[in-house]
Amino acid sequence: MDPRLQLAIENDDVAELHGLIVAERNLLDRLSKEPFPNTLLHIAAATGKTHVAMEMAILKPWFARRLNPDGRDGFTPLHYVASEEGDSERELLAEFLSACGSSIEDLTSRCETAVHIAVQNYNPRAFKVLFGWLRRHRLTKILNWKDEDGNNVLHIAASKNQLEIIRLLIGHTNVNARNFDKKTALEIFEANSPYDPNVAKRLRRRGCFARPFTPTLSLSEFFSKGLTAGEKCAYFFGVQDESARDIILLVSTLIATATYQAALSPPGGYWQDSTNSTVVATDSNSTAMEKPHRAGNMILNGTSLYVFTVFNGTAFFFSIGTIWAIAIAEFPKTFMVYLSMSILGLAYFISHLIEFPNSDEVAKRMLEGFYGSLLTAALFLPVVVWGMHVRVLKRIDATGRGVRIFLGTKDRK
Missing domain, CATH: 1.25.40.20 (Ankyrin repeat-containing domain)
Structure with a gap:
């Protein structure tokens, strides 16, 4: 020296x-x-x-x-x-x-x-x-x-x-x-x-x-076992190509934004007044029937209402589902993304409850059950999957330090 x-x-x-x-x-x-x-x-x-x-x-x-x-x-x-x-x-x-x-x-x-x-x-x-x-x-x-x-x-x-x-x-x-x-x-x-x-x-x-x-697991016993629920989700939903993941997230975000906006501003708009009786309005061309409605309900009704609601709602939930699927591969680091998507889905669900015409009660209940099931799955499935994954990891004796890569920390170089 x-x-x-x-x-x-x-x-x-x-x-x-x-x-x-x-x-x-x-x-x-x-x-x-x-x-x-x-x-x-x-x-x-x-x-x-x-x-x-x-x-x-x-x-x-x-x-x-x-x-x-x-x-x-x-x-x-x-x-x-x-x-x-x-x-x-x-x-x-x-x-x-x-x-x-x-x-x-x-x-x-x-x-x-x-x-x-x-x-x-x-x-x-x-x-x-x-x-x-x-x-x-x-x-x-x-x-x-x-x-x-x-x-x-x-x-x-x-x-x-x-x-x-x-x-x-x-x-x-x-x-x-x-x-x-x-x-x-x-x-x-x-x-x-x-x-x-x-x-x-x-x-x-x-x-x-x-x-x-x-009972604890050695690292060799852990590797000999099948994939945990969390690893299966990460393997199935994980997108390894970063550029492809960015494109998927961008397109999904745009679709979620457009469909949510369409739900807030449906074709035909909303009724501005409330009525409990059937009103017949006649002009020089035709006679139209106005069903009982409440101010704030969608004017759209019949087949057009069902087609719009089903397709718009499906596109919306598939888009936030795509974002959720990519996020769960990195759970729990992406917990706030998961929570935000769940809140957004809840807001969409509530808006439909408010806007859907009371006269279409049967269709309304069917859509409530459909959207409610999707929302419940989005809220609880990630927590259940990650909980099952962590329960297995916690059984591994920490003398096998390589397991830290499954806990979200990077391996040493």
Whole structure:
């Protein structure tokens, strides 16, 4: 290593580091070309040079995921910092997470996350940083990931009688989950003497409301099973070609807009007055019969009314159904799209109830049943399908980390 660079690290001098980078633009890349490089981030983190380490985490976030020659057991800089106490290490941990959040998924050879490491090393301050970051990014499911012994973070905290961490984890982890010794966190906690009865009471109470324990699946068992309901929907409705998906969504949106507008402004318009009796209107050409009607009902009636309503309504529901089908392949990330389509369908349904002539009561009831069935399916089917899918995924032991691709997160590169 260049003596000037070594001196900059020893002095924790960020200004000098940037001066060297300006002088040699590819300095950081040159020093990290080896398969297992000892990057500046590794060196700075190991020697406690917080400012240089933070700067490296910002300039080269991927350094946080690289293993150096001493990175035995799969330890990354994030694992190392999570094991160390002190204000500087805590700030560095926060910087790592901000610069390279995906490193939270990195595992040691024992299937341990940085959260496992923090708890095992009795480091509640580092745990609070990790816990807060996971909550803000809605990644608390990582707290249920298990190590090679089947222990999640709550199991470890219970075995080490770390009351402060246990209190934080209650409500964010499955307290009924069992490790490979078939023990829950409560059973582990009660086996340790002495233990806090108040914490045990909270664990016991939470266990009554948590989902009951079900037999787990290994990753190989999961792949050997048939597709879940959610995967079948994603496979059937998913459009892999992005340009084709954009065209389908655009055309479906235009059709939904046009048909909804047609429902609000039907041919012939609406009656402006109300009458309960049959009125005969005669002119020089013909005699027309006006059935009893109410102000706001569609003037259109008879065969024309049925043809317009059926075809316009079918086109509308097929268009929002197409949008819904593409959205469900990415459920629950597209929940707001699903909800918006359901509300739009409900508004269309209600408008027909208001506008349809009272004189055509039988046809009105038939259309109510038809549209009501479509709307009910649109509201509840995605929730039921996704619920069945998630119930299977939750049975998978988190030691098989590849399953995260089914939970909506991208695989590591």
